[in-house]
Amino acid sequence: MSASFLSEHEAKPALDVFPAFFKVSGKRVIVVGGGDEAAAKLRLLSETSAELEVYASSISPAMEQAIQLAGATLFARDYQFEDFADAALVFTAQESEAEDALVVEAARMVGVPVNAVDRPDMCDFITPAIVNRSPVVVAVSTNGTAPVLARRIKGMIEKLLHPRTGALARFADAFRRPVAASNRDGRQRRLFWERFFDGPAAQKALDGDMAAACASARDLLASSDEGDHGHVALVGAGPGAEDLLTLRAHKVLQDADVVMHDALVPMEIVRMSRRDAEIISVGKRKGCHSKSQDEINALLVEKAKQGLKVVRLKSGDPMIFGRAGEEIATLRSHDISYEIVPGVTSALAGAAEAEIPLTLRGTASSVIFTTGHDLNGKHLPDWAQLALSGATISVYMGRTVARQTAERLLQAGLAAETPVAVLENVARPDQRRLVGTLSDLQHLQDxxxxxxxxxxxxxxxxxxxxxDQSIPLVEAAPILEPNSISQTEGLAA
Ligand SMILES: C[S@@+](CC[C@H](N)C(=O)[O-])C[C@H]1O[C@@H](n2cnc3c(N)ncnc32)[C@H](O)[C@@H]1O
Structure with missing residues (x-):
């Protein structure tokens, strides 16, 4: 992780618990208590390869069943604290808090971590909700704040993970040594594994066709990495919300060695990249360019020529006011391979949030995506005529030219009462929706x-x-401050 990446992150909430996995294979794990709570814990533990022991002078029918299922050993007596020595973990689930407290004290005396079921304050560790695709294990914890939420998340992950994910991990493990011995450097090893998991070797293993999986993995191992040229993906990050990023954009981000992002892309999305990816903010805000377009083009070429996978991450869709045309031309002229991953453009996300149908039967049959700067020149652009015939106009980068936009459209003959919405920070927590008419629009600039x-x-x-939740444009803009122009607007394409 680069220093610049760290410095641009907001502080993350501190972890009150640190996730780690205890090694329990062949070790003793102890359950104290013979009731239903203790039985539930034993059933969970039966998924492990630990030696399970139960200490209870009497047991419930559920516990009797759980002992059988788990193949656990029952000690039908009270525990002694020596029983805990050398155990990996102790669980206690007894009727009274006082009884559990004694077990906790005894376990701590012999230095064994202890969990008192349903008594979080007494626990050294907590048990998460588990998705078991051993050796792949996903543990979900809300640190006791919302167990139902933890179960929901577990359910989502269960659906995401192929039932043979564990088999795939074991299969990959069998190739770890041959890959390590194959003279590949760190980057080439990572490339091998990306191809392994993206390609037929992994797919066949998930399908259960291990002979074909082995053959594919051997072919991959024997293939040379020569010809591994760099690659650039121009990726749309959407308007800001993490769940408006496409699955493809997410995957490409995960594979990137370098991520070059614009100022409008929130760090929550930049952070979805690989932890060791180089993160470069290329800024581009109106009035404060951290890099010029030429510098960005040169950097794309430089990184790709080093054989790296580069993601050029842009807000919304890369092909709409995203300077993609210039970047594509540069990449073509240097014969660098590239792809374009579309994103949700802010006009579409904004229309969805505000429930504005951009086309409306009988009212608007065309949509114009334009920039406010289009109205800066001497002549009205062609689309001004379209506006008269009822098109819906989406103006990007229009805040600082709101007055000209209103004046020129009025001049073109558009009615002063034409409805106008200003959608700020769409799909972000601080989004705002202002409504008014074309004659109100000039106030936005003030x-x-x-x-x-x-x-x-x-x-x-x-x-x-x-x-509802819309603010009248005129009320929202009462203060005229000549130097208070927004600095966040992107550059005109
Ligand atoms: C350089 S353009 C980039 C447009 C982007 N490629 C897209 O498809 O949305 C920057 C302008 O997009 C608009 N924009 C981008 N993200 C936005 C958001 N979350 N809410 C409102 N407008 C946004 C603003 O008009 C901003 O000035």
Whole structure:
């Protein structure tokens, strides 16, 4: 992880528990108590390869069953604290807190971590919800705050993980030594494993066809890594919410050696990249460019020529006001392979959040994606005529030219009462929705705001917007401060 990556992160919440896995194979794990709670814990422990011992002078029918299922040894007497010596773990689930407290004290005397079932304050460790695809194990904990949530998350992960994920991990393990002995350096080893898990070797292993899986893995091992040229992916990060990132974008991020991201991409999304990926903020905010487009192009070429996988991460969709055209031309001219991973553009995400149908039968049959800077010149752009015939206009980077935008559209003949929405920070926690008319739009430029990304939608279809949680444009912009122009707007493409 690069230093710049660290410095740009907000502080993460501190962990009150540290996840780790106890080795229990062949070791003694002790359950004290003969009731149903103790039986439930024993059933969970029966998934391990530990030597299980139960200490209880009397046991419930459920415990009798659990002992049989787990192949545990029952000591039908009270425990002695010497019983705990050399055990890996002790669990206690007795009727009274006082009885559990004595077990906790005894276990701690001999230095064995102890868990008192349903008494979190007395525990040295907590038991998570477990997804078992051994040797792949996923443990989920909410640190006791929301056990039902932990079970839900476990359910989601169960669905995500192929039932043969464990078999795949064992199969991969069999190739670890041959790969280590194959003279590949660290990066080439990682490439091997990425191809292994993305390719036919892993797929066949998941299908249960181990002969074909072995053959594919051997072919891969024998193949040379020559020709491993760098590759660039221009990736759309969506408007800001993590769950609006596409699965493909997520995968490409996970594989990247280098991630070059724009200022508008939230760090939560940048952080979805591999932990050891190099993270470079190329900034690009109006008024404060951390890198020029030429510098970005040069950096893309430099990193790709080092044979690295580069993700150029842009807000929204890379092909909409994302300078993708220039980057593609540069990559082509250097014969560097590239791909484009689309993202949810902010106009579409904004329309969804605000419930504005961009096309509306009988009202709006076309949509224009434009930039406010289009209206800066002497001549009105062609689409101004389309606006008259009812198109919905989505204006990117329009805040600082809101007044010109309103004036020029009025000049083109658009009615002053045409509905307008300004959608700020779409799909982010601080999103805001302002509504008004075309004649109100000039006020936006006067608004004293904190820096924010804003999208302006103009057209009759906007009248369908959700009015609750919408702020009138005129009320939102009472303070005229000439130097309070937003700095977050991206550059015109
Ligand atoms: C350089 S453009 C990038 C557009 C981006 N490629 C897309 O598809 O959304 C930057 C402009 O996109 C708009 N924008 C990007 N993210 C936004 C968001 N979360 N909310 C509102 N507008 C956004 C703003 O108009 C901003 O000035």
């Amino acid at each position: 608004e004293k705001t904190s820096p924010s990304a804003a999208l302006i939608i103009i057209g009759e279809a906007v009248a369908a917007i959700r009015l």
